[in-house]
Amino acid sequence: xxxxxxDVRFKKFGTVSFTSTSKVxxxxxxxxxxxxxxxxxxxxxxxFFPPRADxxxxxxxxxxxxxxxxxxxxLVTFSKMKYGPVGFENDLPYTIAVADxxxxxxxxxxxxxxxxxxxxxxxxxxxxxxxxxxGNMNYVFKAA
Amino acid sequence: xxxxxxxxVGQSAFVRTYPGSLKExxxxxxKEAVQDxxxxxxxxDASVVCSAPEYDKQRSPAGIVAExxxxxxxxxxxxxxxCSSSSTGLKLAxxxxxxxxxxxxxxxGVQKMSEITSAESQERMGRGTDIQWExxxxxxxxxxxxxxxxxxxxxxxxxxxxxxxxxxxxxxxGRLNEKAVFRKSLDMDQLTSPDSRLTDPVASPLRVGDCxxxxxxxxxxxxxxxxxxxxxxxxxxxxxxxxxxxxSVNLTGRELFSxxxxxxxxxxxxxxxxxxxxxxVDIAEVHDCFTIAEMMAYENLGFAEPGGGKELIQGKExxxxxxxxxxxxxxxxxxxxPIGATGGSQIRTIVNQLRGEAGxxxxxxxxxxxxxxxxxxxxxxxxTILGR
Ligand SMILES: [Zn+2]
Numbered sequence: 001x002x003x004x005x006x007d008v009r010f011k012k013f014g015t016v017s018f019t020s021t022s023k024v025x026x027x028x029x030x031x032x033x034x035x036x037x038x039x040x041x042x043x044x045x046x047x048f049f050p051p052r053a054d055x056x057x058x059x060x061x062x063x064x065x066x067x068x069x070x071x072x073x074x075l076v077t078f079s080k081m082k083y084g085p086v087g088f089e090n091d092l093p094y095t096i097a098v099a100d101x102x103x104x105x106x107x108x109x110x111x112x113x114x115x116x117x118x119x120x121x122x123x124x125x126x127x128x129x130x131x132x133x134x135g136n137m138n139y140v141f142k143a144a
Numbered sequence: 145x146x147x148x149x150x151x152x153v154g155q156s157a158f159v160r161t162y163p164g165s166l167k168e169x170x171x172x173x174x175k176e177a178v179q180d181x182x183x184x185x186x187x188x189d190a191s192v193v194c195s196a197p198e199y200d201k202q203r204s205p206a207g208i209v210a211e212x213x214x215x216x217x218x219x220x221x222x223x224x225x226x227c228s229s230s231s232t233g234l235k236l237a238x239x240x241x242x243x244x245x246x247x248x249x250x251x252x253g254v255q256k257m258s259e260i261t262s263a264e265s266q267e268r269m270g271r272g273t274d275i276q277w278e279x280x281x282x283x284x285x286x287x288x289x290x291x292x293x294x295x296x297x298x299x300x301x302x303x304x305x306x307x308x309x310x311x312x313x314x315x316x317x318g319r320l321n322e323k324a325v326f327r328k329s330l331d332m333d334q335l336t337s338p339d340s341r342l343t344d345p346v347a348s349p350l351r352v353g354d355c356x357x358x359x360x361x362x363x364x365x366x367x368x369x370x371x372x373x374x375x376x377x378x379x380x381x382x383x384x385x386x387x388x389x390x391x392s393v394n395l396t397g398r399e400l401f402s403x404x405x406x407x408x409x410x411x412x413x414x415x416x417x418x419x420x421x422x423x424x425v426d427i428a429e430v431h432d433c434f435t436i437a438e439m440m441a442y443e444n445l446g447f448a449e450p451g452g453g454k455e456l457i458q459g460k461e462x463x464x465x466x467x468x469x470x471x472x473x474x475x476x477x478x479x480x481x482p483i484g485a486t487g488g489s490q491i492r493t494i495v496n497q498l499r500g501e502a503g504x505x506x507x508x509x510x511x512x513x514x515x516x517x518x519x520x521x522x523x524x525x526x527x528t529i530l531g532r
Contacts, residue, residue: 010276013276013280014279014280016270016279016280017280018279018280049396076295077291077292077294077401078294079347079349080345080348081282081284081287081347083284085267085282085283087270094282096281096282098398107277107281107396108281121294122298
């Protein structure tokens with residue numbers, strides 16, 4: 001009898017992924033399709049980013065995907081990193097950031113093509129699926 | 145229920161690399177605290193061991209530490225809240241004594257960060273956040289505090305030089321602390337000149353001079369009931385208030401990026417329990433793992449209005465002769481930051497001040513002291529208020 005396949009799609013998230021299995025592994029397939037998705041509780045309507053499989057409010061697990069790439073947010077803060085953890089050396093320097101989309105926030109990186117001078121708190125941004133050199137995926141903020 | 149107090153405090157020297165094992169390091173702070181309390185270790189009827197386990201090769205450190213300190217067969221408990229582990233340990237000890245379960249508890253904080261290589265350490269630091277959603281972007285502690293510094297600067301007009309003033313104060317007092325890692329006195333030129341190593345960027349806007357150093361170290365606090373203190377004929381420093389709160393690990397769950405709500409909430413609880421306000425605090429130890437952390441602490445503790453932290457340091461109000469002396473033992477920036485031992489070291493400084501035994505840095509007749517100890521970027525907030 002064949003061994004049961006373990007779904008390890010989440011290994012593909014980010015430069016180095018520390019997670020392989022998650023109930024929101026479909027996130028990775030959406031990322032492949034150019035979508036950056038959060039989840040919305042179908043019972044109480046709460047939006048979650050990063051996506052959750054379970055709603056802490058109603059304790060339900062009936063959540064629907066929504067595409068955050070369609071929304072426009074505002075940059076809340078950022079930092080350009082000169083040093084990184086082991087495994088991220090080839091990415092340096094890079095800029096991490098938080099953006100506010102109203103009903104949810106997103107933590108990620110700024111698009112490498114953005115000049116330092118162009119990055120400002122309050123700027124309008126879109127989140128965008130991004131392919132990494134090692135074949136993995138993440139998402140970045142681009143000027144809207 | 146009677147009061148709960150502290151009759152003994154101790155710490156090892158904080159050093160880059162301790163030339164001994166974890167349990168031997170723990171012994172150093174413990175010995176000083178037990179001798180300070182004037183008791184024998186047989187009086188101690190429980191221990192709380194505090195560290196961040198990712199730096200330890202030892203699995204379940206409480207057991208081996210309790211054995212080496214001669215604290216078998218008394219129960220031992222292990223607690224961890226990252227950099228605030230020993231403040232959490234103090235809160236646990238307070239609860240154990242207040243409930244009547246124990247009447248003399250040793251809170252032992254210990255960290256041997258040099259136990260693993262710096263590459264291993266960096267790899268672990270990247271996992272201090274949500275490993276599913278944030279670590280894959282390549283995050284580190286300095287960058288997290290840098291996000292808050294950036295937002296604070298944008299919102300309030302705080303300048304990198306304001307942050308350098310905090311490091312300047314730290315180095316001014318660090319040179320007096322025999323147990324500190326960093327004892328060089330710095331001047332503003334070293335902290336602000338583009339040619340200085342201390343202005344090299346780490347994570348914008350934070351620079352080398354804004355960051356504390358890893359260290360090996362241990363601390364110990366002996367907590368007793370009022371009755372036990374009486375039977376030992378010791379006059380304790382009383383624990384008047386203990387506050388603790390948590391916040392979202394993922395920054396997507398935060399509302400504020402210019403302050404740490406878990407610290408403000410812990411302070412609110414501790415003030416309420418002690419029946420005091422920020423104005424009543426005579427001396428404070430705050431968690432300055434980065435300069436911006438001390439700035440935010442001024443504001444979260446109510447020493448300054450939000451955004452008013454820079455005026456406090458510009459006016460030297462947090463120096464020894466100022467209106468609210470803060471970190472006049474050099475703080476984490478000068479002492480070094482051995483994660484699990486840090487809170488106990490802060491408590492030691494305040495206890496010594498309240499007893500009038502702080503030597504060169506003794507402020508005049510302090511009655512109320514405060515300890516602010518943070519785990520992660522405001523993930524765990526702890527505020528403790530002590531009094532004579
Ligand atoms: Zn729900």
